[in-house]
Amino acid sequence: MMDIYKKRAQKLLKEKGLSLEDFDFEKTSSVKASTRLIEGLGVKIEERKVGGSYLQVDNNVIRLAVAKELQRKGVILMDLSDALKNPAFRKFYWQALPVDHDEYTAAAELYGRHGVFLYVPKGVKVEFPLQACFLISSSGVGQAVHNVIVVDDYADLTINTACAALRGEVIHIGVTEMYIGKKASLTYIMVHGWSSESQVRPRTGVVVNEGGNLVSYYVNMKPVRFIEATPRIILKRNAKAYYSSVIVGRDASFMDLGVDIILEEEGASGEIVSRSIARDESRIVMRGYLRGHSEGVRGHLECKGLQLSNKALIRAIPVLESKKPGAVLTHEAAIGRISDEELYYLMTKGFDEEEAISI
Numbered sequence: 001m002m003d004i005y006k007k008r009a010q011k012l013l014k015e016k017g018l019s020l021e022d023f024d025f026e027k028t029s030s031v032k033a034s035t036r037l038i039e040g041l042g043v044k045i046e047e048r049k050v051g052g053s054y055l056q057v058d059n060n061v062i063r064l065a066v067a068k069e070l071q072r073k074g075v076i077l078m079d080l081s082d083a084l085k086n087p088a089f090r091k092f093y094w095q096a097l098p099v100d101h102d103e104y105t106a107a108a109e110l111y112g113r114h115g116v117f118l119y120v121p122k123g124v125k126v127e128f129p130l131q132a133c134f135l136i137s138s139s140g141v142g143q144a145v146h147n148v149i150v151v152d153d154y155a156d157l158t159i160n161t162a163c164a165a166l167r168g169e170v171i172h173i174g175v176t177e178m179y180i181g182k183k184a185s186l187t188y189i190m191v192h193g194w195s196s197e198s199q200v201r202p203r204t205g206v207v208v209n210e211g212g213n214l215v216s217y218y219v220n221m222k223p224v225r226f227i228e229a230t231p232r233i234i235l236k237r238n239a240k241a242y243y244s245s246v247i248v249g250r251d252a253s254f255m256d257l258g259v260d261i262i263l264e265e266e267g268a269s270g271e272i273v274s275r276s277i278a279r280d281e282s283r284i285v286m287r288g289y290l291r292g293h294s295e296g297v298r299g300h301l302e303c304k305g306l307q308l309s310n311k312a313l314i315r316a317i318p319v320l321e322s323k324k325p326g327a328v329l330t331h332e333a334a335i336g337r338i339s340d341e342e343l344y345y346l347m348t349k350g351f352d353e354e355e356a357i358s359i
Contacts, residue, residue, distance in 0.1 A: 005094055011100070025113070051129065052131075053132075055132075056114055056134050057137055058136060075124060077118050081114060096178065108144045111144040113144070114145055115147045120150065120184075122152040126155075132160075133164075137166050141168075147176040151179070163193070168195060171200075174203070179209075183212060185213040190219070191219045196223040196251055198224050199225055200224060200226065210265075214242070216243045218245040218246070223282075225252075233259065233270070235265070241269075242270075245259075249277065251280050255284050257274075258285075259288060261299060265297075267296055268294065271302075272290070276304075276306070278306070279309050282313075288331070290320050295326035299328070301333075306338065316333040
């Protein structure tokens with residue numbers, strides 16, 4: 001089965017003509033050079049109030065541990081390469097996304113070395129969040145990872161992830177598959193802090209089963225050369241998803257970000273809330289897709305962009321697609337500048353101009 005995935009990946013990569021020869025996908029490094037960067041994203045390496053921790057620097061797994069209490073409850077946190085040796089875990093591999101979804105999922109299969117496999121058994125409520133960090137230490141490094149997160153029926157989990165690069169021209173290719181069981185809940189928080197020359201290509205597929213709930217937050221406030229991602233979320237009967245993003249474009253950053261929610265079965269509901277700020281010469285594309293494929297589904301999409309430079313650009317692309325007359329889908333989008341009246345009002349209250357803009 002593993003060979004079939006590699007053959008499909010090789011075929012697509014050849015068709016697309018994607019070359020990654022300029023990047024080193026074998027480089028390994030220690031954590032020392034990256035500790036300060038990690039903490040700048042709000043992550044503590046020796047954080048005590050977490051249920052488990054996974055840390056990868058370049059292509060080397062530095063830390064992989066789960067609390068003993070969670071181990072006793074059957075929670076599993078391990079390297080994906082080890083998890084794939086177990087047929088019970090292998091069944092989740094390339095199911096939420098196909099390996100030939102695009103050239104970057106194919107590249108993850110061919111160039112990837114590690115990634116997180118996380119399983120929370122039925123009915124287990126994880127009190128403290130688990131954390132996963134992926135860091136790139138120097139120029140010329142390629143990092144390809146594949147993560148699989150399984151929250152079984154009636155279970156509950158929060159996972160915090162941080163991805164960053166110290167310097168130079170690098171590429172990060174990250175595939176994440178999430179499976180949320182019946183009436184289970186997953187809160188997924190991702191903070192990015194890339195270098196200004198980073199290329200970032202996350203690919204995410206999520207399946208939320210009957211009555212399950214996904215809450216996802218995405219934040220990127222640092223310059224990046226290029227980042228492009230549109231997670232795909234499939235909602236089964238009475239499942240829910242809330243996806244919120246906060247994006248700040250700086251320097252010459254190009255960010256093309258969104259989410260695609262497929263309301264597949266009756267009673268599913270989804271909400272997308274996007275906030276973006278464009279400064280300097282940055283370009284931001286905010287995408288949002290709500291697809292009603294069944295009766296009695298509901299979805300709402302809200303995009304708001306704030307333009308703070310004459311050289312910046314924001315583009316909002318909301319898409320509503322209904323295949324059934326009983327689907328209710330709505331959206332609102334707004335792009336603009338801060339009004340002078342609002343700034344002057346705040347400045348009369350004692351704030352300087354920078355503080356007023358921030359507020």
